Amino acid sequence: MNRLLRGGRMRALSLALGGALLCLGVLAQGTAHAACTRNGSVRTAVVEMNVGRVVVPQESAVGDVLVRREFPIQASSQAVVNCAWRQSDTAEGVVVIPGFAALGDSVYQTNIRGIGIRLSRLGAGGSVGDVRYPHSLPISGGLGGTSYTLAGSRFVVEIIKTESSTSSGALTSGTYSSYRLSSNRNNPMLESRISGEAITIISPTCSILGQRNQTINLAAVPISGFSGVGSTQGEVPFSLDMRCNGGSGISGTFADVYVSFAGNAAPGTNASQGVLRNEESGGNAASGIGIQMLDDRGSANTPIALGETLRLARLNANEGDSSVVMQLLARYYQAQPNARAGKVHAIATYNVTYQ
Known part of the structure; x- marks a missing residue:
């Protein structure tokens, strides 16, 4: 026996039929x-x-x-x-x-x-x-x-x-x-x-309110305000604001909204610390300093690991538009022992997904 569609021989026909083969040949004309x-x-x-x-x-x-x-x-x-x-x-x-x-x-x-x-x-x-x-x-x-x-x-x-x-x-x-x-x-x-x-x-949808590309300006701070590797200063709050819709469908169905941030980690740090590298170059660039991003939604400000996916909201079907806001912080971060004053410019990209 073989799997469909592959042939296999059935053993019922005996090759010892001899003279009966002629009879079978004649019958085959009518049953071909x-x-x-x-x-x-x-x-x-x-x-x-x-x-x-x-x-x-x-x-x-x-x-x-x-x-x-x-x-x-x-x-x-x-x-x-x-x-x-x-x-x-x-x-x-x-x-x-x-x-x-x-x-x-x-x-x-x-x-x-x-x-x-x-x-x-x-x-x-x-x-x-x-x-x-x-x-x-x-x-x-x-x-x-x-x-x-x-x-x-x-x-x-x-x-x-x-x-x-x-x-x-x-x-x-x-x-x-x-x-x-x-x-x-x-x-x-x-x-x-x-x-x-x-x-x-x-089929959920989320629309970014305002500009999709944001520029967050951190005020100038003195280099003397840092006390060593891991010290921070100059926190600035900002947010990612969206209008989302879970679409129409069967009651009880839903989609979860997630966001992730990507960027270059500052030298001396790892992705889990969420410190972005200073992209400024030239003689006016600061050294040993990066910019750290934090999740400000809870009571404890948590660094956002680069590449980490964070759940923002659950969108239920048939509930229409809802506001989804992610509160964030940005601050200077001393990443290396010998820090030098100058300009700091960091870049992070975000990606909104659904599951």
Whole structure:
């Protein structure tokens, strides 16, 4: 027995039949186009496409695969299809969910604006390889017959961005695909389904209020105000202000908003200290001094590690716009023992993401 679609010989035919071979040859003329047989004792294998929440990143592009999930096909090791010698058929994988238009590249538009779905099957057999839906695969029985099984195969679901603007909500529930014989379409070998809200799309948005690029001016401080490595002075508060929306969709669904900061660490420090290197050059540049960024949302001001991702807020679906504010501090930081007065100019970049 072999995996669909790869042939294997059934041992029922004895090569010792001798004179009966002529009779078989004559009968074959009338049965050359007979269909293969679907094993009625093997139930239809069902893949429940429980992908869960899919958050659409604001920076994602049309054509991006937002999520890819593989599901093992829980199929019987018994043959699901048997083809006797010279029997033939077509194994067809079709998308059956109504109202989903084909967009090309095996992607189908879903009921959620800007969101497509692509279905495929892996491990379909060494002679066939992996296949996407829809597809048609010819099968036939060799001398001694051929059997086929789905055991060991995997089913793949890809959620794809199809438009620059996307909506939120749950994908339509129901049967999405059917894998069957063209001669027996009422008894499929494999189906894929969505039950309830098994795939829910979240399309959050956050808009920066004011200028996306901020310049924070720190007042001049005396070099004598530093007492050694790790000492600070000249704190200045500022904030990152956003208006965010969790989008529309199923009540209880949400997306979390995160922010991270990146920059060059000052010599003598590590990323966890959150001290930015002085980018000023020339004879007027200060040395041994950097600028440290801190999270000012709690009672204790916490240095923001470079590259660290911080959770800002949770956006619930159907709640409209909300204000998200991150309170921050910037201050001078002595990073090396021999500090020298001069100009200090540091750069940090921030990135807002959703999960």
